[in-house]
Amino acid sequence: MKKLFLALLLLQSSLVVAQAKNGSVAGAEETSDMSAYGTRVVVKKPPKYSVQGHQYYEDENKLASVYVNGKKMRRAYVRYNTLNDEIEVTEVFNILKKENIRVVLDEGYVYKMLEYEGTKQFFVFLKEGKNSLVMKVEKKIKQGQNAIDAYEKTTNDKYIEKRNYFILKAGGELLKIRLKQKDILKVFEDKKSEIEKYVSSKRLNYKKENDLMRIVGYYNTL
Known part of the structure; x- marks a missing residue:
């Protein structure tokens, strides 16, 4: 009888744990959106934090064409994550950092890889040509402050965006400008x-x- 009681207790505990795990998954906020191919895809929204703003350059997913070695490979909704220096796609994969990658957004700008400070990084090409105007977007979290008296307000952490501009010369030289x-x-x-x-x-x-x-x-x- 004692063994039966212990078995039932273990079974009940395992069910509680499973329900807790399932509840956390079900609680994740999801929305549906149309993919670039006209099919419905599930887009998982990031969990809500106390940090104001977001880490992306775009406020929402943007439709783009992805080229590899000059060949158009796919249409997809993309968003640039400034913290990870990655281009995220609604189909749940990130574009690898390769020199032959070119992401052309319908909004009128382009993402391409450039060598900068010893690493390959994504840059926004605002104006392409013999000489190009390019931009590096970075975001950092600015810590909020707790009010120490009734005359001050408590502020939340928030994302701060920084834009650096460059001219990519015809010979390949990358010149930072203000x-x-x-x-x-x-x-x-x-x-x-x-x-x-x-x-x-x-x-x-x-x-x-x-x-x-x-x-x-x-x-x-x-």
Whole structure:
């Protein structure tokens, strides 16, 4: 009788553990979305933390074309994870870091691999051409603070985004720049006067990302 009681107790314990595990899975938030091929796929949302914001460059999944060695391989919804330096796909796999990878988003920008600080990293190509405007996006978690008196507010941890801009020259040199007139004209010093006239005539601003894209595009025509 004692052995039977112990067996029943062990069985009950195992069922409780199994239910707890199943409950944690069922509690995971999932949504369905249309894949790039028109079929329904399940997209698992990350668990909710107290950190404000998110670690992605895009606010939501974006439709893109993935090329390998110049050949279009697939259409997929993608999102760039700045913390892991990985491009995530709704079909639940990450794009490997290879030089021949090119991810073209319908939004108008491209992800490609570049050698930077001794490692291969994903960069956002804002303007492609003989000379390209590229951007490195990074996010870090800024720690919140607890209120120490009634006059202060408790703040949560949150993601802080940092953007670094570069000019990828025709010869392959990667030059870091700030969105300042002095830095930009130094990179394009061989056509400095033409750039200054163009910026003035079009009323462009060196500090604006979209205007810098136009400047780089114009430089490539000179």
